[in-house]
Every structure is written in structure tokens, then in C-alpha cells.
Amino acid sequence: MSLEVLQSGAALDTGGYPAFFRFREIGERVVVTSIEGEWIVLTREEFRGFLRGEVDRDGALHQRLVERNLVRESFDARRAAEAYRRRKRFVHYGPNLHLMVVTLRCNETCVYCHASRANLDALHTDMTIETAERAVDLILRTTSPHVTIEFQGGEPLVNFPVVQHIVEYATQRNRGLGKQLEFTMVSNLSLMDETKLAWLLAHRVQLCTSIDGPKSLHDKQRKLPTLSSYDAAEPWIARINAAYREAGLDPTLYHVEALLTTTKETLERWREVVDTYVALGCRALFLRPVDPFGFAEKTRKIVEYPREDYLAYYRRAVDYIIELNHQGVEILERYAAIFLTKILTGDDPNFLDIRSPGGAGIGQLAYNYDGTIYSSDEGRMLGAMGDPTFAIGDVRTSRYRDIVSHPTVRAMAIASNLEGQPDCVDCPYVPYCGTQPEHNHKTLGTMMGRMRESSMCAVHKGIQDFLFEKLATADAATLEILHRWTTIRAREHFVQPVAEGG
Amino acid sequence: MSESLLGMPPARVLADLGEGCVILTVDASMYPQHAVYAAAYCFIARCYVWLDRAEPEAFRVVLTAKQPTDAEGLRALAGEFSNELLASAWRREITRLNRGLIESVTMQAFGGAMGPPSLDDLEAFDFSDEPFDDPLGIAQSWEDKYRKPKPGAETGAETGAAVAAETDPQGGAAT
């Protein structure tokens, strides 16, 4: 960060005007935020005045600064504490996201996935009924009133009987507990059939799939022997969305969500990616960069890319998404929605990878097919690559409280608290941001990480730079779109009824 | 045979290509020992880390690559270690300053996640765990009973005279 603005005058002679703040220059503007996440975007001139206390006390700028609780003389500590508490609401509850790897077997071969899959004959990588039940018993011990069990693989449809058993067992066990229980399945859909679908719909299991972009790109990255993986998935997406409509569910809320993995080849094809998602009826697109877990060094060169290329891609794609929104197409970008919710509403959507402290172990847990419990799916993938750092228990022997207070989990919570992180403590995005100890451990050799070298930090900073730029310069219609993205509408239909027949 | 590495101050960083190692001299007045430990710990999976005191005010850190590497590899190792060292030193200072905030959030996060102990948890707790009666103080440690410093607190080597004095139990008990 350039300190030119500070150096250009009696930098620290502020006359005591500003309250505690952090700042960052983006282009010709300066983003200023408070510890509790109030924010303002100033011109350089305004910022200089803010620093020195040379702000007309009757002017609009002073008024804006006071409104944002950024002025020392009118600083409302109670309000700041309340705002801080609201942002950190998630610390009152334990894990709400529980990933269950019901099998490692998968019929597709993806270029970025090695450690997370096994061939279809590897029956020993199927979770057993007994392991599944012990995992559910633990899951329902969580202090969180909301519980989402996400079926992962491998391809979960390969071990469908165990998925069915988990849904029935967990729902039945939850009857006396009354938690808000939901199920999600991440599937490539190629093994779907009408019987399975009918069961999944009847049991309110939300379906989610992976789409890597247009057919040619998707098929290249996700290989299905002798078939097109895109053609295997696409009709089912349409079929499922139709089923929701037939059930009388609001299609803006109920439809198949898809997950994207951005590889090197995706970068140039941002427009096609967005168009594909729109055509599939998706209302959200998550422009996730490829993560460093689970693939070999050799593959890394094929799928990875410099972060600045990613950020350019991100900007182009999101600009295009905003443009489509102006034309009446309802689609949002997930990263933007997460950060904007934090920036604009003062709430935290509890996205577990972007919060401080991070969600590993205390917000989410991953249960491997063999019963090993990991801090997260990323920790589980590292485990599959031979690094057991993030294995924190076993469903057969571990007690709930020992898992969430495991020494590794404690270390991760400290490591992912941004208030203790060099660079973060001076970054204005700290109220909205998060770091992932597993990612740091894998890429930088330490759970703490070094933010200036971290690709994840570069992505988070770059996206927030872009969003604050938008918030400072966008027209009213665009701002309305961005505000709309922060609206979270609960999908009540997916919540399991707690009473018989309820 | 030590040689300097491109862009690294030779007074601080030297390499031994034959041994595949890089030798860093770390100013102890700038980097506390715990920062050196923290950085060293991050590197023990990747290389062999050796610490020594080069002089009273400096640490000597030797990083030996586990796999054969060239000057560029050693340069990267030295650079990365230096970065981690700086981050560790700074992190320690930050966590000291922000301790209240970090502690309160972390404690709440754990309290929130763990919840109150359940009956299952209490079941494993042994309430009958009482030590035996020791009216004569037999089970006291020697250091406590004879009011001797713990071994770590001793300074210098024991001398013959000290042994002679210490081996007299009556003398020991009286002190």
C-alpha cells in the first residue's frame, strides 16, 4: 500500500478527529473502515481532511463520517460493540455444515481431482451403515440449531443406499431434538434415475451439481468414459427444475444450483460460462478459483494460473453478470454476494471459509468414508494426499466436545483470527474477510500463512477492491442490483419436518 | 565452502552448495527466540533445521534441503525463511497488542461450539479420583521436602563439595 497520502503532510497529527480506522487506496479513492465494519469510500482530498481533522463540521462529509461512527468526538462505543457482536454472531454455535464423504468412488475423472476419488471397483471406499450412523450421532450433538448434511464423494449416488439410510436415520434421530435439519447432495447427476430422483424429492434433499462452463469445456475437464458428462447432467438439471415447478415451488428459490471450478482454460471463456449458467436456469454462479488440494504437481501447471489473470476474469465476468441483471436476468455471483452481505448489511452470512475465526472444526466438519473426522473437506483432501494434520477424530471413538476443542482446531481458530495476522491487522477488509488454515498450510507451509504471499488473500483483496470501487462509482440501478444480491431468502422447503407427517 | 547468494547480504546469509544448506545469521535484538522457533517449526517438514548461537546477540540458523537443490533453491529457502521469521516476530507483537480481542472471540467460539458438558462427558469423569493419604509427607518430591531448587533452576555444574554436602541427608533436611 502506498503511504503517499500519509507522507504528504503532518501525517499523524490528526487532531484527534478520526476514531480507530484502517484504510486502503483503490485507484484514486481510499476505502476507510472501522473495527466493527462501518465503511466509507473517500477521495484522496477528503481522506487527507479526515486524517487531519480538517472537515467542515457543518458539511455533508462530517455528517457522513458521524453516521458511520468514524469520528472520535461522537464515537458511539455501545453501537460499535453491538455491531461487532452482530458480525461475530456465529461464534455462539458449533458446526452447522457437516460434509459426509459417503464414498470415494466416482465414474467421472476430473483434471483437478485426484485425491478425492477412486475407481468404481474400489468398494472399500464406501462408507458403511455403521460409520454413517455414528457420524450422524455426532452431528446431532452440535450446539448449532441449524444442521446441513452435505453428501459428497466421490459421487454420492454410487453409494445411494447409505445416503438414503443417513437421511432416514438423521431425520428420525432429530425428531426429539428439533434442529433445523437440511440435506444437500453434490452430484454429477450422471448416475441419476427416476426412482432415485423421486426418493430425493420426496425426502427434500437439495440437489447441487458441478458445471465447469459450456459443454466443450465441461466435457474436457470432467471426463466420463465414452460419454459427454455435460449431456449426462444437463437434462437432469432441467428435469429437477421442472419437478420443483410441478410441486408448486417458486423457481427463483428452488432450482438446481451448480458449482464451477475455474481452471486456466476457464479464464478466457468467462462470457460463455455465465451464459451457460443462465441457460441452465441457475441463479447463482460461484467463480471459485481452483484450490490447491487434491491434484498432482503435474496437473497444477495445466489448471493453475496467476492470480491477476483470475482477478481480470472475475471483473469481466461480474461486470457481465451485472449487465445481464440490468436486462432482467436474475443471477448473482456468490463471492460478491458474500462480501456485499457483510459490507452492506452488517451481518455475516457465516460462509465458513470467509470468516474470522474460520469455520474449520467449529463451524464445519467433514466425515470421511472410513470414519475419520476432519476439520473441513479441504483438511480431508490433504488427509487423502497423505498429510494427516487436519484429522481430528474418529466417529467410533471421539466425543463431540473433544472434536470441536481438539488442539488442531484450537490452533486453527487462533491462526484464522485476522486480528492476530500481520497485514490483516492493517487491512480495511478485515471485518469482512477470512483466511483458511488448510490453504495456508498447503501453500505456505504454516497454518498462519503469510498474507502477502497468499493467493487466497490476493483473491479476497482483489474482489473487495472491485466491490468497493463499484459501491463508490456505480449508478443507482447497479447499486440496487448489488443490494438485491445480499437478500437471503430461506429455502423453507428443504428443512426436514420434525414431527411425524409435519 | 560457503558462498554468498544473489541478492542476499553475505554477512547474514551464506550458502554451502556442497552440503545443500544455507546459513542465516539472525540478529537476536531484532528477532526474539520465539520468533526463530516459530519460523523454524514451519520449516522442519521441508528441510533440516539447525539452530545455534553464533554469538551472544545472534542466532545461527542452518537450513539443509532434504532433497538435492541448487543455488536458486537455497536462495528461495533463505528468502522464505526470512519472510516467515519476520511474520512470526510481527505476529507475536500483534497478538500481544490484540490479545483481549482475540481471546474473547476465540473463547466464545469454543464455548459456543462445545456447549455444556453432557451426561456422556460426565460419565467419563472419575469423581472417586482421590490420592492416598500421606500423613508423613513421604510422597513429597525431594526438592519440595528438602526445599531444594528444581533441577532447571540450578546454575553451573555440581562440585564435589556440593555432593558431599548434599549426600548428608540430615544436612539436607535441616536446610
Next chain:
Amino acid sequence: MKALIKVGYGCNENCTFCHTQEQRDLQGSAAEVENKIHRAKALGHTMVVLSGGEPTIRPELLRWAALVAQLDMDFGLVTNGLVLSYPEVRERLLASRLKYVYMSLHAGAAEVHDRIVRAASFDTALVALRALSGRGLDLTVNCVVTRQNLAHLEGLVECVSEVPDAILKFSATEPKGGALRLADLVVPRIGDAAAAVLEALRHAAGRMPGRARHGGFPLCLLPGFEGAYDDLRSHGYWTMVEIGEPDLVPIDSNNQLHPSSACDGCRLRGGCPGLFRGYHARHGAGELRPPPRGATSNAFDWALERVAPDAVPAERCPLIGQGTAPYERARHLFVRHAGKLARYRADTRDFADSDLEQIKHGFGQVYLDASRKPAPDDFARDLVKLVRSELCRPCPLRDACTGLYEPSFEPIFDRDEHSLRVALGAVHGDVLEIGCGGGRLTTSWLAAVAAGTVRLVGIDPDGDALDRLRTSMPTATLHLGEAESVLPTLPGQSFDHVVVGHAWNHLVHPATVVVQALRLLRPGGELWVADDVPFGLARTARQQRAAQRSAATWMHRRNDAAQQAHQTIIGAATPAGLTLTMIERRDVGPDTSNQWLLRYRWSPA
């Protein structure tokens, strides 16, 4: 089998020789100790012995004893006994299956004992000892022999002789911890200490027959009491674990060594503790008095301990999942075959640990005894070679683990023997064979001797064997006697080949024989030396019992491999001005039988 679990190093005494002096403030957590107790159970131990520091000063003592009993194991203590003077503690421990107490007492008088332990504790210890007597315990009184009590050992014999069920043991001081810091004041010279212990043992033989033992002293310094040796192995310990160590590890003798200057070839070596490394570094081996050479064993047994109840899959290592640390690298043997996993263990004292390591992992001489004989005599038929599993090859623990073995059905004995016989069969001219009696190689020349292309002269001390050979080779010239005495009686004769076939390790003076034999070689003539290295047999208890009943005796005088024999040969030939060129060498390895070969050509300078 016992597990020795250290609970921490705090103590209510402070012995001058304390081996853990630098760690006295380190106490293990209760959780760590309890985890290790559970681990001991899982490994199949039948007794857990707690040690320290002083384990009885821990407030968790009674709980730990109860836990051990609850896990259906016996309980033991290595202790100074002071806390056991409390009747209530003693009774509660006895109720928790206390079966074994190894208690320190360093003299028979308070003034000596108390100076050593730096506390006024003799009287209390004696109360405890007397109270422990008669309770059915396996009870040992351990005396560490230091400079401070060297002159008071007989007093201790008097004292312990009155406790009828106690064993008295004299232990050498290891220069470690306090004993290292105060080495000059505390650690006696081993020769002096052994002399004092020898006196005390003799005294004990009259006062408390059969109840005195020793440990840590080289056996050669305690003649007449070699069998009274006592150590962790003789007490049935399998594993031990220090605070901070992640898993139980086998007991070992890595802190001791057998200096080669004195111990190579010593017949007591296998069961002897040798010298503590620290002592040897300070004082050398000059005080050792190795006895004259005698016969030595060249084989040992691994006895079957258990067969895993469940079928073992072929594609996964059955060891790595359960933790390999507790298993002894040489003394344990895991054999997998047809979905079954068998665990064997060698408790032999005929070989030192380092010898066993070399036999198992260096030479790879591991066999399953498939015969029903007391001692296998037809190796090719009786023995199945065991080799490291393919699963071990890429394993990072390969060099630390005891290994997984599987049968190899390659006919290695036939193959190696056949190849040697083919080579010897090509020999012509005048042949001198030393040790021809067994006839194992001699028969290679049956046809050649009959045809006159080989003129054989043989030497052997076994008259019956020579008689048998004479009937099959009437034209051979056979001499009865030891080679050293026969060779000088052959002046004027010369040979194209001298063969020492499977007799090298039986020779009384191999270096002498080499020089004498080489002097009879013609220029360009060849010296052949072949023999076997020792080997280990995996056997069932029934096979072991049969072996123990057999009358087989030890025939070997040494257990040289090719390397040692080569050194002896060159070491003898060179000073005698005899220049040898090695032309063939076959070493023993994991994919060969146990037979090695050396072949040299003599060319006059």
C-alpha cells in the same frame, strides 16, 4: 510380557547416580500415562509396570493400578518402596493385582544408603520391604553399585537374606544423568565393582542360595556366576516408554556395546551386557577378561507367539496400521502367508542384539522350519526361506520396522550349492581339502578322482567321516587330525587348489591354517574358502520343545561371514609375504542361502 511405563521423573529421593537428573521436574500427564496403559493392553501385554522417577508419589497411583487391573493385566512397580510403607496403600495395590515390585536398597545400613539417596529413608524402605515379603510378590531388591557402597555389599546381603522371598540384585552404574555429572565420585571402575560384586555373590551363595543376581556387569568379570544374570529381558519385559515418547518401544541395549578388541568371538557375548557406552568412552575395554574360546551356536529360533485371528488382506501392510514402534526389529518376526499373520519372537541369549540384526536384516537369513526334526539337516527340504514382503519396499518405515516376511519358494539352497559344485567340478590337478570329512563338497570330485584328473588329499579330525569317504574314494589320500597339526607334516607336497569347504568356522586357528596351506600352493594356485553364516528359524512351540530335547551340540568356533574371513585371510597372508588376488566372492544376502565363498589366486611376487 511386561510393559515398563515411565510416569515422570519427579522423585522423593535424589540418588547421586540418578539417571534422569536433568528431567526431575518433568512429570507426565495422567492422560498420557493412561493412554499408554491402554496401548499396552492392546498390544497384548499381561503386566504393566510403572516406573519413574518415583511412580508412587503420584496422586494417580491407585487409580492407575485400578485401571490396569480393570484391563485384566497385572500391576508392577519399580520403586524406592517408601510409599509402600503405608499399609493402606500397600493393601489397595495388592487388591489391584500388584504382582511385581522392583525396589531399590543400596546398602544394609542407613548411613550408607541414605548418603546415596540423599534422604533419610533407609528405615522406611526396610519397613516396606519386610511388609511386602510373604505376599506372593515377584520381589527384587536392586542395589546400584557405586563408589559409595562398594565396600558395603556384604552388609546388604546380610540384610536381604532375612527377607526370604526377595531376590537381591547388584546393578552396575551407568554413567548417565547424575552419574555422568559426578562420574569420578560415583561410578566405580568396572573391574573394582565386579570384584566387589563377585565377593558379595559368593557370600550370598552361602547366606541366601540361589537368590542373588547381577546386571550390567560383563559376564567375563563374574566367573562362576554367568547364569545369575538379570536384566529387563530376564524379567520378561517387552516394551518400555518414556514421557514424551509417542508409542511403546521395545527394550533395547543400545546404551551398551561389546568392544570388538575384547568381545569379538567371545563365547559369552550373546548373553553379556558388555560395557556401557559412556563407560567405554571414558575407560576403554582394558578391564575385560574374555574367557578362552569355545563352541558357539550358529542358529537360533523365533518362537511362535500368536496367529492373528482375522484374515489379513494381501494389498495392505497389517503392521503399519497398528503401529510398528513396539516391535523389536530383530527379535520379532511377522510372517504372512495365505491370509494369515503369525508373530514370532526370539529370546535367544546365544547372540547379541546387533548379531541378530545382522542375521535378520543384513544377511536376510530367515527361515521357516518346515520339518519335524529336532534340528533340520537337509536345508533344501526342511527350510522355507522367508523374505521381506514387496509391501516393505516403498515403505518409509522400512529401515526402522521389524518388517513383514513372506515365504519364498525359490530353491535357494539347491541353487547356491549346485553353482558351487559346478565351479569346483571344473577343478583339475592336485587338490588339498581341509575339513573334507563332511563330504559336502568333496563328492563334486567323485568322478574326477576316479578318473585321475583330480588327485585329492584330505584332512579332517573326524575318523568315522574319513572312513566313510575312503569307501567312496579309495584313491584319495586322507589324513586324520586338526589341520594345524597335519599341514606341517606335508612338506614337499604342492597343490593346484586348497579348499576349505564349510570348515572355516570350525578351525581352531584359521590364520595359522591359511599361512600353512598357502605355503603348499603352487604359483598361480587357488585358495577356496566357503562356509555358512548363522540363521534364524521360525518355529512352533512343539518344534522348540523337540529341539530342546535333542542331543545336538555346538560345532562352530566362530560365525564368520565372508567379510571377517577375508580380513583374517589377508591379515595372515600379507605379513607372511604371500600376495593373494581375490578372484571371486559370493556374499550372503536376503536372496541367497546362508553360504558364502571366497576364492583367491596366489601369485609369487
Next chain:
Amino acid sequence: MTLRFHRALYAGTAIDAALGRFAQLANTGFDRREEVDHFVVEVTASSEARAKKIAHELANFALGLTIEQGGPDR
């Protein structure tokens, strides 16, 4: 191969634990002595290269344990 562990940087207990752990390695010997500022460990093995490798691993292990216990023994 000689290793000199500075007392201000390495815990004696950690070195002992490391020695205990590595003592299981085949054909390896350790001799430990103490100097004013250093714990000195002599590593002997079947070859120089092996001794060096073991010394490296031993030192890493001892450093790891020292750091895990928060520094040298008091």
C-alpha cells in the same frame, strides 16, 4: 558425526526423547555428553552418509519437541 545442541535453544529432555526414538534404528549408536553451553551427541552408523542423515533427522526431531514444549528446559 557430532551434533552440538546449544542449551539455550534445545531442551535436554527433547534431545533425550529424540535419542530414545532414534536408538531403535539399526546399526546406530549415540553417545551423549555435556559441555558448558552444549549438549553434545555423537552419532555413529554403518556409513558416514547414514550417520549424517540420522543426525539431521535427530536434530529436527529434537527441535520439534523443544518447540512443542515451549523452549528449553527451565
